[in-house]
Amino acid sequence: MKFNKQKLFSTLLTFLFLFILYRFSNVSELNTLFINANIKRIEVSPTNSEDYRQYLMKYSPSDLGIPENQLNCLEPALLESDSYNLQEKTIEIKEAISDVTLLFEVLKYSYAGYLYFGNEEKWETAKNNILNQINAYPEKLSVFTLQQILIKNLYFIKDNHFLINNTPVLNHEDYYYNQTFTIQQDSRGFYLYVNTQKWYIESIEGDPNVEQYIKPSLDESGSRCNYIGILSTHPYTAVTLKLNSGRDSKEIHVKLEKSTGKIYNEIQLSKAYSSKKINNIPIFSMRSFISTNNLTAYQESAKYAKGKDLIILDLRGNSGGQTTIPATWFESFTGQMPKTNHIDIRLANLINNYVTKKALKIIDYENLTPYFKNLYEIESDIATQTKNKWYITKEKKVVLPNTTKIFVLIDKNVASSAEWFVESLDTLKNVVFVGTNTSGCTLSKQSIRCTLPYSKLTATYGDTISINDIEEGRGFEPDIWIGGNDTLERILAFIEKS
Secondary structure (H helix, E strand, O other): OHHHHHHHHHHHHHHHHHHHHHHHHHHHHHHHHHHHHHHHHHOOOOOOOOOHHHHOOOOOOOOOOOOHHHHHHEEEOOOOOOOOOOOOOEEEHHHHHHHHHHHHHHHHHHOOOOOOOOOHHHHHHHHHHHHHHHHOOOOEEEHHHHHHHHHHHOOOOOOOOOEEOOEEOOOOOEEEEEOOOOOEEEOOEEEEEEOOEEEEEEEEOOEOOHHHHEEEEEOOOOOEEEEEEEEEOOOOOEEEEEEEOOOOEEEEEEEOEEOOOOOOOHHHHHOOEEEEEEOOEEEEEEOOEOOHHHHHHHHHHHHHHOOOOEEEEEOOOOOOEOOHHHHHHHHHHHOOOOOOOEEEEEEEOHHHHHHHHHHHHOOOHHHOOHHHHHHHHHHHHHHOOOOOEEEEEEEOOOOEOOOOEEEEEEOOOOOOHHHHHHHHHOOEOOEEEEEOOOOOOOOEOOOEEEEOOOOOOEEEEOOEEEEEOOEOOOEOOOOEEOOOOOHHHHHHHHHHHO
16 A cells, blocks of 8 residues: 555656656747747848948929929828719710829829939830820720729839728739648758658759748647748749658659738727736737827837736737827837838928828827927927928837737738837837738838829828838748637647647
8 A cells, every 4th residue: 555655656756857847848939939039139221231322313492393282182191082883984085194294293203212222214115005005095994904004003112001992912922832841950950750751852843042921920739830821922822842851852842822911890990909817817919000099008018018928919810000009009019109210201292291280280290299299299290391391210229128028910911100109119128029021011101192083093192111120021031820710729829848
C-alpha cells in the first residue's frame, strides 16, 4: 500500500512537472512573438531622402488655373456624394471632351501628386489618348464607357485615394494562401511532407527565393506554423512547387485560397465601435472612423486599455474616415501623438484653399481635442492665403514604450485613416499585427472631389501626398498571416495556450 502511495505521488509530480513545462513553453512562445515584434519596431528605417523638390509644380503666385465660375465643381471629399447610377446614361462627344479637358486642368492645378507620377508630357499623352478614344464614337457615348476610358488611361497614378466615380485606378495586391501544407525549416532549407515523405522546396513558381513565399501563421488550434502565401494583383488559384527528397524530384500544384476580408452591412457599421471580453481579454472592435459620434467612447476605451496586460484591437473591415478618431485613441493611450517616417508635400494654392474653407465650415470645432483645435487654426490660416504655395513637412519615426501587449487584427479592407492608425500603432513596443496586408491607401489625403459638369462623374484626390513606409496598393504587412475570417478565434486559441 505504501508503495502505491509513493507511486501515485511520483505520478502526480510528473504530471505537475509536465503541466508547468507546458505552460512555460507556451508563455515563452507568446513572449518570443512580442520580443521579435519589438526588434522589428526598433529597426527604424531612415526617412525617405529623395529630392522631393522635383515633385513641386511651379505656379504663378496668383494664378487660379481654371475659370473662376468652374470652382463650383469642387467640394470637400468629407461631404457625402450622391450615389450615381451610370445605367443607360449617355452624353454628347463634345460634352465628354469638355469634361475631360476640365478634369486635366483641375488636376494640374490642384492634385498634389501631379508631378509625383510623371512629367507634364506623360499627363498630356494620357489626355490625348482619352480624347482620341472618345472621338472614335460617332455622336454619343455612355458615361460608363467614359469612366472606363479614364480609369484605363490613368493607370500610372499609383494612388489608392485617387478615384474616378468612387473607383480606384490602382489594383490592390490580394493575399493568396494554402493551409493544407505546413512548411518547416532546417539547416538545409524549407520542407513539407507529402504522404509522410519529407520533400525540400527548391522553387515556387520557378523562383528559388522560397523564403518570400513562406508566411508565419497560426493553425486552427492556435499553434504557430508556416504556410505558403503570395501577394498579387492577379488571381492565383494554385502555385507550382519543385520538390526534392534527396533521391527524387517532382513538381506539385498547391491550391490557393484568396483572403476575403471583413465587410460590414449598414446595421453593423451603425455600431462602428464596440467592446467586449472573451476569456477576460478586452477586445475593442473599431469598424469605421467615419463618424465622430463615438469619440468619447474611444477616449474612454484607450484609458481603460492603458496598463492592461493584454488587449485586442480589431480593425478588420475599417476603411477609414476621419483621422481625428484614431488619433484621439492613440493620444489618450500614450499621452502623445505618434511620429512616423514621412515627408508630406502639400499644395495649398487658390483652388485648394477654396475647398479647405468649405471643409472648415462643416467641422465641429467645439468637440475637437486641443491638438486638433490647433490644427484647425493652422488650416484656417493657410486657407486665407492669397498666393499659391507648397508646404513641406518631414518627420522621423519614434518608437514609444508600452507595457500592454496588443494584438491588432487587420485585413485588406483596412484603409486610409485606419491605416494611419496601424502605422501609428507600429511606433509602439509590444504590438503584434495579425491578419493580411492592408489596402495600401496612405499616399494622399482624400480631400477634394471634382464633379464633372456634363457626365456627373466624380474625381476624388488629395491636396497632399505623404511619402512614407507603406507601399501603395500593397499596404502594411502583418507579423502573423491569417487569410480567413477566423483571425480572432486563432489568436484567442494561441493566447489560451499561454
